[in-house]
Amino acid sequence: MILDANPSIARRGLADRVLRRGPLEAVATMIIAAGVVMLMQPFSLVLYSWSFATTLFGTVMFTIVSKVRE
Amino acid sequence: MNELSASSRITYRAVMVRPGVARRIRGLSDRTLAWLFITPTIVLLLAINIFPLLWTIYLSFTNYRANRANVPTIWLGADWYQSILTDPDIWAAMQVTAHFVIWTVVIETVIGFGLAFLIDKKFRGHGMWTTIILLPMMLSPAVVGNFWTFLYQPQIGLFNYVVAFFTGRDASSFQMLGDVRLSPWAIVIVDAWMWTPYVMLICLAGLRSIPDYIYEAAEVDRASKWRQFWSITLPMALPFIMLAVLFRGIENFKMFDMVNLLTGGGPGSTTEVASITLKRAAFESWRTGYSSAFAIILFVTVFGLANIYVKALNKVKSR
Numbered sequence: 086m087i088l089d090a091n092p093s094i095a096r097r098g099l100a101d102r103v104l105r106r107g108p109l110e111a112v113a114t115m116i117i118a119a120g121v122v123m124l125m126q127p128f129s130l131v132l133y134s135w136s137f138a139t140t141l142f143g144t145v146m147f148t149i150v151s152k153v154r155e
Numbered sequence: 156m157n158e159l160s161a162s163s164r165i166t167y168r169a170v171m172v173r174p175g176v177a178r179r180i181r182g183l184s185d186r187t188l189a190w191l192f193i194t195p196t197i198v199l200l201l202a203i204n205i206f207p208l209l210w211t212i213y214l215s216f217t218n219y220r221a222n223r224a225n226v227p228t229i230w231l232g233a234d235w236y237q238s239i240l241t242d243p244d245i246w247a248a249m250q251v252t253a254h255f256v257i258w259t260v261v262i263e264t265v266i267g268f269g270l271a272f273l274i275d276k277k278f279r280g281h282g283m284w285t286t287i288i289l290l291p292m293m294l295s296p297a298v299v300g301n302f303w304t305f306l307y308q309p310q311i312g313l314f315n316y317v318v319a320f321f322t323g324r325d326a327s328s329f330q331m332l333g334d335v336r337l338s339p340w341a342i343v344i345v346d347a348w349m350w351t352p353y354v355m356l357i358c359l360a361g362l363r364s365i366p367d368y369i370y371e372a373a374e375v376d377r378a379s380k381w382r383q384f385w386s387i388t389l390p391m392a393l394p395f396i397m398l399a400v401l402f403r404g405i406e407n408f409k410m411f412d413m414v415n416l417l418t419g420g421g422p423g424s425t426t427e428v429a430s431i432t433l434k435r436a437a438f439e440s441w442r443t444g445y446s447s448a449f450a451i452i453l454f455v456t457v458f459g460l461a462n463i464y465v466k467a468l469n470k471v472k473s474r
Contacts, residue, residue, distance in 0.1 A: 137456075
């Protein structure tokens with residue numbers, strides 16, 4: 086019986102683990118949600134001013150990362 | 156030839172009349188034929204959806220006014236966006252919209268799911284009750300807006316008398332549409348009355364899609380009704396509830412007709428939702444560039460929200 090000390094499945098790098106559709110979509114979703122909350126919150130005009138940029142960034146990011154491999 | 160059936164003779168004649176066309180169509184690949192069929196739809200979509208969107212984006216960077224089309228257009232960059240995103244009045248309109256969207260979606264989802272849960276029990280006459288409950292959503296928003304204006308009349312309106320009957324207050328002591336505290340709730344009540352049946356219908360579809368054998372298995376395991384509700388009914392109906400929340404959230408974010416008929420944004424600006432502010436800027440002040448920028452901000456928000464909900468929907472469905 087031969088025991089293989091080096092398994093054939095290669096260990097995944099950090100980029101491989103992070104640059105996948107799931108985590109990136111989750112990040113984009115959180116940015117969109119933050120943008121919408123910023124748009125409608127009644128507390129700070131500064132947050133309201135940055136809401137559109139935030140939502141737009143999140144939406145563009147979501148559109149791009151939804152094309153990334155699973 | 157005489158031995159051919161009637162349909163075969165028609166086909167034969169059709170081919171014989173235009174042999175060139177028939178040969179040419181027969182020579183096309185499936186892919187080319189598919190493109191031929193979908194090209195009219197794509198052209199139509201480009202003309203009525205994509206072009207107006209791109210044109211609106213362009214106008215949002217200019218000083219264009221639709222009532223002064225001959226005046227030369229000047230490129231302003233992001234000035235309108237900066238103006239809108241630092242304007243306290245627009246910020247207030249967004250808060251009014253948020254109040255309307257959040258409360259209508261919460262009320263419609265809770266009551267709609269509750270009604271669907273009851274209707275799903277298939278009691279005697281449940282079909283008739285389903286039809287009666289569905290009636291409000293079949294009405295035109297213009298009709299609903301008009302007759303609720305009468306219902307809310309402090310002197311002759313039925314609503315005030317019902318409230319007076321249950322609370323003991325004088326019927327003419329309050330105005331649902333004229334009071335700054337009550338008018339935001341008045342539009343919430345009307346929207347909930349009209350669109351709760353729609354949410355109920357979607358939830359009912361979700362509840363009817365749950366197979367009976369799952370409940371039977373739970374009964375065998377001696378799970379209580381409460382446990383069955385939290386562990387079977389709610390999780391399995393959740394994709395449908397999410398769908399209803401998505402539809403109603405987006406629809407109410409751009410709500411215009413009913414609110415315009417009921418209050419016109421008043422009293423003051425207490426019910427001035429974003430779409431009414433947009434309409435005033437576009438067709439009363441004729442600030443087309445400014446209103447285009449505002450429309451793009453609302454569009455991006457709705458598009459972003461739709462992305463979130465579709466992702467949530469897929470996640471729940473894949474469970």
